[in-house]
Amino acid sequence: DIQMTQSPSSLSASVGDRVTITCRASQDISNYLAWFQQKPGKAPKSLIYAASSLQSGVPSKFSGSGSGTDFTLTINSLQPEDFATYYCQQYKSYPLTFGGGTKVEIK
């Protein structure tokens, strides 16, 4: 199975900050990577697929990059509604696997 490792597991940031979350795959997954946002008590929301393609309706403040084994999710100008947990997920091979999550908290 492909292991997905996210770092950091949590971070504190202020409104207006730029935040970067890293996701590393245990083997080459090309760009078969997605990112999700989850708020407490809610279902996850798809942000990005194909490592860098924004899902329809997702604001351009979110961006993704990377290929192979190393990926990043960047959130520009952090707003109160962006405080949540973010997950990466690979879909290069079965079983589909998620990273452990990164919780973005208010400083």
Add this chain to the structure above:
Amino acid sequence: EVQLVESGGGLVQPGGSLRLSCAASGFTFSDHYMDWVRQAPGKGLEWVGHTRDKAHSYTTEYAASVKGRFTISRDDSKKSLYLQMNSLKTEDTAVYYCTRALFSGGHYSFDSWGQGTLVTVSS
């Protein structure tokens, strides 16, 4: 508007069975792969499995942790997805989400999610 509504969760004893349903609306259900993803209390997301569409013979894939115990099926005429869970274990306790899979340029994404249904396995 795409809507996915799960139902069927509840409390079940270890070794028991439960069937979850997901009612879909707002899109052509038969055209999509459909997945189940679960989340244990306070934990991260875990893919459970999926069913492909009719064009791919409704074949299924499963996570190793549920293979042989869980069965995913669908009824396109009812726009419904199902998860039959047998031989349940305490570690199956989780919120179960139904998701729609979207293919775009060879890429696969869970673009819509239901609200989830809680399954608690406990004696």
